[in-house]
Amino acid sequence: MNSNHKITLFLVDDDAVYLKMLENDFIQQPDLDFNIETFSTGELCIESISHNPDVIILDYQLDGIEKNAMNGIETLNKIKNYNPEIPVIMLSAQDKIEVAVNCMHHKAFDYVVKSETAFLRLRKIIPAIFHYKKLEKELRWYMDRM
Amino acid sequence: MNTNFSNILIETHPDPLAIITPEGNIQEVNHAMTNILGLTTEKLTGTLFAGYFTDPFKARELIRQLFRQETVKSSSLIIRQARGTMADVLLSGYAFNEDNGKGKGAIIFIHAITSQKLALMYARSLIEASLDPLFTINTEGKITDMNEASINITDVSRDKLIGTDFSEYFTEPQKAKDVYKDVFDYGFVTDYPLTIRDGKLTEVLFNGSVYKDDSGIVMGAVVVARDISAQKRIESELTEAKIFAELSTGIAEDAKTKAEHATITAENAVRAKQQFLSNMSHEIRTPMNAIIGFTKVLLKSDLSPKQKEYLTAIKMSGDALIVLINDILDLAKVDAGKMVFEQTPFKITLSISAMLHIFESKILEKNLKLEREYDNNIPEVLIGDPLRLHQIILNLLSNAVKFTTKGTILVSTRLLREDKDEVFVEFAVKDTGIGIAPNKLEKIFENFQQATSGTSRLFGGTGLGLAIVKQLVEHQGGSISVVSKQNEGSTFSFVLSFLKTNVAAENETDTVILDSEIKDLRILVAEDIALNQLLMITMLEDFGFMCDIAANGKIAIEMIQRKPYDLILMDLQMPEMNGFEATEYIRNRMKLHIPIVALTADVTTVDLAKCKSVGMNDYIAKPVDEKLLYRKIVNLVQGSDTTAETQALELKNKQKARCTDMNYLIQRTKSNPKLMMEMILLYLEQTPPLINTMKKSLYDKDWNLLYSAVHKMIPSFSIMGISVDFENMARKVQDFASTQQQADGINDMVNKLENICNQACSELKEEFNNIKSKTNELKS
Numbered sequence: 001m002n003s004n005h006k007i008t009l010f011l012v013d014d015d016a017v018y019l020k021m022l023e024n025d026f027i028q029q030p031d032l033d034f035n036i037e038t039f040s041t042g043e044l045c046i047e048s049i050s051h052n053p054d055v056i057i058l059d060y061q062l063d064g065i066e067k068n069a070m071n072g073i074e075t076l077n078k079i080k081n082y083n084p085e086i087p088v089i090m091l092s093a094q095d096k097i098e099v100a101v102n103c104m105h106h107k108a109f110d111y112v113v114k115s116e117t118a119f120l121r122l123r124k125i126i127p128a129i130f131h132y133k134k135l136e137k138e139l140r141w142y143m144d145r146m
Numbered sequence: 147m148n149t150n151f152s153n154i155l156i157e158t159h160p161d162p163l164a165i166i167t168p169e170g171n172i173q174e175v176n177h178a179m180t181n182i183l184g185l186t187t188e189k190l191t192g193t194l195f196a197g198y199f200t201d202p203f204k205a206r207e208l209i210r211q212l213f214r215q216e217t218v219k220s221s222s223l224i225i226r227q228a229r230g231t232m233a234d235v236l237l238s239g240y241a242f243n244e245d246n247g248k249g250k251g252a253i254i255f256i257h258a259i260t261s262q263k264l265a266l267m268y269a270r271s272l273i274e275a276s277l278d279p280l281f282t283i284n285t286e287g288k289i290t291d292m293n294e295a296s297i298n299i300t301d302v303s304r305d306k307l308i309g310t311d312f313s314e315y316f317t318e319p320q321k322a323k324d325v326y327k328d329v330f331d332y333g334f335v336t337d338y339p340l341t342i343r344d345g346k347l348t349e350v351l352f353n354g355s356v357y358k359d360d361s362g363i364v365m366g367a368v369v370v371a372r373d374i375s376a377q378k379r380i381e382s383e384l385t386e387a388k389i390f391a392e393l394s395t396g397i398a399e400d401a402k403t404k405a406e407h408a409t410i411t412a413e414n415a416v417r418a419k420q421q422f423l424s425n426m427s428h429e430i431r432t433p434m435n436a437i438i439g440f441t442k443v444l445l446k447s448d449l450s451p452k453q454k455e456y457l458t459a460i461k462m463s464g465d466a467l468i469v470l471i472n473d474i475l476d477l478a479k480v481d482a483g484k485m486v487f488e489q490t491p492f493k494i495t496l497s498i499s500a501m502l503h504i505f506e507s508k509i510l511e512k513n514l515k516l517e518r519e520y521d522n523n524i525p526e527v528l529i530g531d532p533l534r535l536h537q538i539i540l541n542l543l544s545n546a547v548k549f550t551t552k553g554t555i556l557v558s559t560r561l562l563r564e565d566k567d568e569v570f571v572e573f574a575v576k577d578t579g580i581g582i583a584p585n586k587l588e589k590i591f592e593n594f595q596q597a598t599s600g601t602s603r604l605f606g607g608t609g610l611g612l613a614i615v616k617q618l619v620e621h622q623g624g625s626i627s628v629v630s631k632q633n634e635g636s637t638f639s640f641v642l643s644f645l646k647t648n649v650a651a652e653n654e655t656d657t658v659i660l661d662s663e664i665k666d667l668r669i670l671v672a673e674d675i676a677l678n679q680l681l682m683i684t685m686l687e688d689f690g691f692m693c694d695i696a697a698n699g700k701i702a703i704e705m706i707q708r709k710p711y712d713l714i715l716m717d718l719q720m721p722e723m724n725g726f727e728a729t730e731y732i733r734n735r736m737k738l739h740i741p742i743v744a745l746t747a748d749v750t751t752v753d754l755a756k757c758k759s760v761g762m763n764d765y766i767a768k769p770v771d772e773k774l775l776y777r778k779i780v781n782l783v784q785g786s787d788t789t790a791e792t793q794a795l796e797l798k799n800k801q802k803a804r805c806t807d808m809n810y811l812i813q814r815t816k817s818n819p820k821l822m823m824e825m826i827l828l829y830l831e832q833t834p835p836l837i838n839t840m841k842k843s844l845y846d847k848d849w850n851l852l853y854s855a856v857h858k859m860i861p862s863f864s865i866m867g868i869s870v871d872f873e874n875m876a877r878k879v880q881d882f883a884s885t886q887q888q889a890d891g892i893n894d895m896v897n898k899l900e901n902i903c904n905q906a907c908s909e910l911k912e913e914f915n916n917i918k919s920k921t922n923e924l925k926s
Contacts, residue, residue, distance in 0.1 A: 016828045018861040021814065024821055064854025065839060093857055114861050145381070 006035040007126070008052065012045045012075065013038075013059040013091065014066070018114070022057070025119045032126070041066075042075030049082050055126055058108075060092035060099060076106050087129045089122060162256040166195050170209045173251060182256065184228020195254070200224040200232060208237060212252050216241040225256065234259045278373065279342075279350075282357075283312045284366040287326050299342055299373070312369075317341040329354045329367040342371065349374050423478045427471050428719070431747035432675065435769035438464040439681040442772060446688075468769060473610040476537075477617065486755070487622055491647050492532040494524060494571070498557060501539045508547050509555065519558035524571055528644035534618050535642070539573065541611040542638050546577035553578030553635070567646055574639035581632040590628070591616040615640075667691045667783055668710070672702040672728065673717040673745065678768075682715065689776055697721075699728025706732065706740070712783050716762065717745045726760050733761035734808070741782035745770070759817065805902055806909045807867025814865075819921045826914045829862055833907055837900050844896050852896075853883035859903070866910065872902050 009026060013019040019038050026034045037053070039045040042062050056079060060072040070078075076088055087109040092099055100111040109129060112121045156163050162179035164172055172195050175187055183190065183198055196205035205223060212218040220236040227233050239254040259267075273280055279296035281289055289307050297304055300315050313322035321340060328335045338352040354369035441461045445454065502518065509516050539557075546555045555577050562570040582590060591612050619626045619640045630636035669691050671682045679695045686693040694711075696702035700723040702714065714732075718725040725744060732738050744757045744765035757765050764778055808822070815821040836855055843851035856876045863873045875895050882892045 015858050015861055016832050017825060017865060020825055020828050021861075021865055024815060024825075028816065061854065061857060064857055065836075065851070067851075093860055116864065145385075 006033050007054045008035045008037070009126075010045055010048070010051075010053040010056040010058075011036060011038045012040075012042060012056065012062070014040050014062050014064070014069070015059070016040065022119065022122075025123075029123065042070035042072065042078070045075060046070075046078050046082075049079060049086075052083075053086060055129060056086060056088045057122060058088050058090055060090050060094070060103065073102065073106050076103070076108060080107050087133075089125055091118065091122075156253075161258075164195055164254045164256075165251050166209065166254060168213055168250050168252075170194055170196055170206060179256070182225065182227055182233075182258075198226055200226060205237075209239075209252070209254075212239045212254075213241050220257070222259075276370075279371040281312060281369050281371075282366050283326055283369065285330060285364065287312050287323065290366055296371075299348060299371075315343055317343050317347065325352050325354070325369070326367060329356060329369065330364065335369075339374075340371070346375075349378060420478065423475060427475055428747045430467070430471055431768045432678070434464055434468060435747065436677040436681060438468070438769040439678075439685070443681070443684050443688075464769070470610075473614060476614050477610060487531040487534060489529050489645070490532065491527050491529050493527055494535075494559065494644075495520060495526070497532050497535055498539065498559065501536060501543060502557060504540070505543050505547055512547065512551065514547070514550055514552065515554040517554055517556045519556065519560075521558075521560045521571075523561040524559060525564075525569060525646055527647055528569065528571075529647045530642065530644040531622065534622065538615050538618050538640065539575070541615045542575040545611060545638075546575050546579065546636075550577045550579035550635070562641060564646075568643045569646060570641055570643050572639055572641045574637055576635065576637040578635040581634050581636055582628070582630040583632055587628060587630060591626075667712045667779065669693050669713050669715060669779070670696060670702060670705060670711045671715045671717075671745075672696045672699060672720065672725065673715070674698055674720045675717075678717070682770075685770065685772055685775065688772075689779075691779070699723030699725060699731075702728055703731055703736075706736070706738070711740060713779055714740060714742045715745050715766075716742050718757075719747075725762075726756060729757075729760045729762050735804075737804075743778055743782065804909055805868055805905050806913070808913060810865060810867050819917045823914055823917055825865070826910045826917075829866060830907055830910060830914070833859070833862070833903050837903050840896060841900065844893070849883045849886045853880050856880050856883065856899070859899070866906055868902060868906055872899065875899060 011019055011022055011026075013022070019040065023036050023038050026032075026036055037048060037051065039048070042058075045056070045058070058072055058075060058079075062075065063069040063071040072090060072092075076090070079086055079088055084107065088107075090103040090108040090111045091114060092103075092111070093114045095113045095115075103111045110125050112118050112125070156165075156174070157176050159176055160178060162182045163176045164179055165174040167173055172190050172193055175183075175190050180187055180190065194202075194206075196202040196209060199205040201223065208218055208221050208223070218237065218239045220238055223235055223237050224232050225235050236257040236259060237254060238257065239252050241250075241252040243250055274294045276293055277295055279299050280293045281296055282291040284290050288309055289312050290309075292304065292307055297307065300307065302310075302315075312326060313319040316322040318340065325335055325338050325340065328338070334353075334355040336353050340350055340352055342348045342350055350371040351374050352369055352371055354367050356364045356367045359365050438461060441457050441464065445457050445461065449457065498518070498520070502516065506516070543555070543557070555575070558574045558576070560572045560574075562572050564570065615638075616626055619642065622642055624640055624642040626638065626640040628636060628638050669686055671679065671686070671693060673679050673682060673695065674697050679697075683693050683695065694705060694709075696705050698720040699716075702716070703723070705711075706714070716725040716729060720728075723731075729742050729744075732740070732742065741763045742761070744762045745768060746754075746757070746765055747768040754765060763782055766775055766778055811822055811825060815825065836859055839855040840852060840859070843849075843855060856879045860873055860876050862868075863876070864870070876899060879892060879895050879899065
């Protein structure tokens with residue numbers, strides 16, 4: 001991965017405490033340089049989508065308390081409409097197969113359950129995304145040559 | 147044929163015509179010829195025709211050829227026209243015999259080339275010059291025309307190519323037929339790959355399109371074969387280069403991994419060295435503690451003069467050994483980059499007085515004169531590391547005293563310069579001792595170096611003192627220098643910068659007046675080694691203090707819960723529960739502010755930092771210096787507002803179990819107070835509205851909202867260290883909520899959650915203020 005490049009990371013969660021914790025965890029990563037933007041709602045995330053994030057970590061349940069708020073899947077759809085290439089990792093407190101499958105159907109890159117190990121998983125997925133993108137790009141290059 | 151008619155025909159022909167004799171002289175010309183040459187018939191007749199061309203030799207040669215071969219076709223020449231202009235022409239001619247009655251001769255046609263024709267010729271030359279083979283084929287697939295490149299690539303002459311079947315020249319004739327079928331079917335073909343059957347089997351791509359006559363009927367097709375062998379070669383080279391690049395990236399990555407391994411190995415080595423030194427120091431200090439301690443105890447008892455002399459010798463040797471260990475450890479710390487400098491307010495005058503005081507008796511003993519110069523422009527209180535400054539001055543003074551037998555030792559301080567924030571102070575120690583030879587001057591700051599190898603025999607010392615001084619000065623951003631003349635004396639001077647401050651200096655430990663009134667302190671010693679237990683009891687009882695012993699941290703905690711103490715002396719390495727764990731428990735769980743002093747044989751900075759971080763007030767290195775111990779105890783007990791009685795009360799109040807635990811937050815924020823405060827503040831903002839939502843939704847039987855509210859509470863439980871029982875309780879509430887019905891116990895559980903969250907909020911508020919006041923203390 002290009003080490004000079006700052007990774008623009010969007011964190012979206014309506015739980016302010018968890019959001020701060022996550023932001024702090026990413027800031028403390030010594031090997032990856034993040035440019036982090038945090039949003040408490042899906043609407044705010046979409047407003048700033050033109051900043052072209054490299055990765056978005058998105059909470060599944062954004063409309064729990066605010067009934068009119070856009071939920072995680074709606075936000076995910078809007079992101080994918082804007083640019084289907086932006087990888088989105090869904091985050092949820094629910095460890096349920098339907099939720100995971102639903103996220104995958106809406107083209108989330110991965111699904112992580114909010115637990116003690118959640119950050120570690122996120123931390124592992126991000127390099128995996130870039131690795132995957134690189135492979136995809138190389139494959140496209142070879143296909144073009146064929 | 148009528149001669150007259152012939153004449154008229156010639157005369158009126160639009161192209162210039164001439165009839166010449168076999169000698170090349172003009173016999174007759176037509177009107178067009180006189181026009182183009184701008185001369186009359188009379189003037190032209192009988193002149194050499196070749197003379198009217200820019201290249202008369204070529205013209206003459208053509209005329210000769212004409213008579214030899216009876217004809218010449220479209221030979222290109224340049225004619226000199228009237229008014230001196232030139233024109234491109236084509237010359238054609240026919241020789242005739244005398245059957246027309248005029249004798250032997252030849253008729254010559256001059257045909258002016260128009261621009262259109264030039265364009266056609268130009269186009270043709272372009273086609274011929276193309277490196278790609280070009281063919282035209284008719285609807286039957288026969289070749290009708292081609293360019294030079296086609297001839298070269300097929301190696302068949304132009305005449306032989308014309309009229310042959312186009313498809314014959316390829317390795318796969320059927321495919322070639324498909325090409326021209328495609329051209330005629332679709333009107334064009336693009337990039338159709340074929341291989342030409344030449345010596346090299348050249349690979350080509352075919353492009354072609356049909357051409358039509360004016361009425362739109364397809365006449366044939368033009369096909370272009372592009373030789374792609376070079377392209378193919380480049381492509382394969384590119385692929386090779388790519389593979390090669392990937393291979394070398396792999397090699398580079400291997401090298402990087404190796405380098406990383408090497409770095410890790412090196413780092414491990416440094417860590418191992420640090421660990422070794424730390425262990426060694428611990429292993430030596432522990433027995434030394436007992437040796438020196440009991441020697442001191444013995445020295446206080448009734449002794450014969452001889453016994454006293456021997457015991458003094460033991461104590462001095464022990465002291466010297468401790469100094470050596472300290473020196474080695476200091477250097478190791480500097481090497482490992484672990485040397486940390488404090489930034490505390492202190493008074494330089496007091497520091498220097500204290501240092502001089504230590505040497506007073508020695509100086510008097512050696513009958514030396516001690517002078518002191520102090521620059522009063524230096525601000526009274528400055529910020530720096532007084533302990534390290536002491537260490538530097540102590541080392542320099544001790545050298546000065548050691549190497550001087552008569553004369554004066556001068557200690558001076560001078561304000562070099564100052565700006566808004568900083569002052570630069572020069573310290574100098576000047577002696578009239580043995581001095582240092584010029585060739586040794588450079589070496590004296592190196593490890594284990596003394597000016598002469600005999601020095602240590604004569605004067606003692608480890609040879610580490612100056613090395614440490616240099617490191618201490620330079621690591622604080624200062625510089626040290628020495629001026630010396632053998633047998634006259636040396637001057638060591640160093641410059642350090644200090645920050646200015648308005649804050650008053652802390653009570654200097656060295657200047658506290660010992661309060662002989664302080665008696666009857668209750669002190670708990672947590673120490674596992676019996677010898678050291680005995681030594682501590684002896685010392686503390688000697689001070690007039692009461693003393694209890696706990697063999698490990700766990701016992702110590704039990705004893706504190708039973709009985710109040712004024713101070714704890716805490717050994718760090720103990721079985722069951724070590725000093726760090728015990729202190730952490732006392733500070734975080736029991737919330738006691740009782741002073742705790744670490745007893746450590748292990749004085750690496752790493753451990754000292756840890757002592758502070760778990761909440762110890764101070765530390766004292768083994769072997770314990772009696773006076774230092776007393777001073778530290780008295781200072782802490784006086785400084786602390788909480789006496790044993792108030793602590794007992796404090797303990798009682800704290801009995802109510804705390805529901806939050808900052809350990810997780812401390813660990814996750816790496817003890818960053820700002821971050822911890824931010825997190826706590828966020829929790830305090832977010833939680834009360836959530837509690838309200840939870841209660842209201844239960845009341846309204848809005849199960850979805852109840853589910854969501856509890857859902858949002860869950861992640862912060864673990865962050866704030868709230869017991870996992872409540873997290874499970876919250877999940878149970880969620881389960882009930884998702885079944886959409888009132889269940890037994892749900893009210894009770896929501897109440898419990900509300901209570902725990904409220905308690906957490908109040909505890910966290912307290913915690914927030916604690917952190918805040920602590921950081922403010924640090925700032926001031």
